[in-house]
Amino acid sequence: MLNPLKNLLTQFFMPDNGQSTFDEAHGLQLATAVLLVEVMRSDAAVTAAERAATVTALRHKFALSDDELARLLAQAEHTAKSANDYFRFTSAMNDQFTQAQKIQVVEYMWQVAYADGHLDANENHLISKVAGLLHVSHGDYIAAKLYAKEAAQLGKTNPV
Incomplete structure (x- = not known):
């Protein structure tokens, strides 16, 4: 009779590492997607x-199926x-993404x-x-902007 309660409390206080890793990965995907949607x-x-541009960035960043x-x-x-x-989106990124990954998110935002x-x-x-919430330096912010702007101009002049 106490086993179901014990199992519930164990799941609540000590979640399965595999599940928490999945939830964490999905949370980062969702955080990135929300910022691009914004x-x-x-x-x-x-x-x-x-x-x-949003779909392309998400596909490139996370290699997801259609x-x-x-x-x-x-x-x-x-x-x-x-x-x-x-804040809830950027704080997850600050905890889990490298600086290069955070700069990449800013670049994706510029691409959109x-x-x-x-x-x-x-x-x-x-x-x-x-970019400020992600602690991206002004120099990296501008570099990401210029790179995305140049890529957008190339895309217009050289259709594939």
């Missing part, structure tokens, strides 16, 4: 180009609508911002704020 939502309209990407993006869009700050061919002031402000 860039899409920060200007007047979400364009197909911004959505494609179904996993679709579910992650839907969950990120839902989560972004109810989020009132970015430049995807529609127009950099909105709200996008610029959002990325600046997130």
